Amino acid sequence: MLISKIEVELEMLERHLLILKHVIREEPIGIMKLAEITGLPKHKVRYSLRVLEHEGLIGPSMHGAVTTEKTAQFVQTLGSRIEALDRKVEEIKRLSGEI
Template sequence: MIDRLEKEVDMLERHLQVLKMVIESEPIGIVKMSNETGYPHHKVRYSLRVLEEENLIEPSSQGAITTERTQEFVDELDDKLDEIVNKLESMKIEEAAEVEN
């Protein structure tokens, strides 16, 4: 169960790193992103597809570029991540176990 969560977090980290590269270097292609991040081409391609499905990037003839929605997503990202961290913190069992002892 936790292994699956870790894999999801790793994938989210990759998606966000790819998005950051697009924001900083648009237009940017798969080969350059793969070379700079060390991620294999197929993983970069998958992240780009996910980001495109979320309307955060779009393809161009020179490479991936941001969309009108990108800045709004970035502006909300920290708050959303904080909410997730708080939820995970509240799930810790060791704190509950200490109270019972």
């Protein structure tokens, strides 16, 4: 149970990043096209779009989702933030070996 919540969150993060990647590459892009490209169900695409919009990383347009002024900065810092998470996972691995 301790780890299952993190696993679910990581899976959602992966999905949100996949959707963001395609919005960046294909903007403007709608739910149907995103579902087709990613193979994800429309309801999951819709949820990811809602999360990304809430974070200010995408916005709606007449023709589908588009990036915002926050998107580029998020992408620039994403690698370092993932590396910090990776370091934390390594610390947890080391700790689990001591249990």
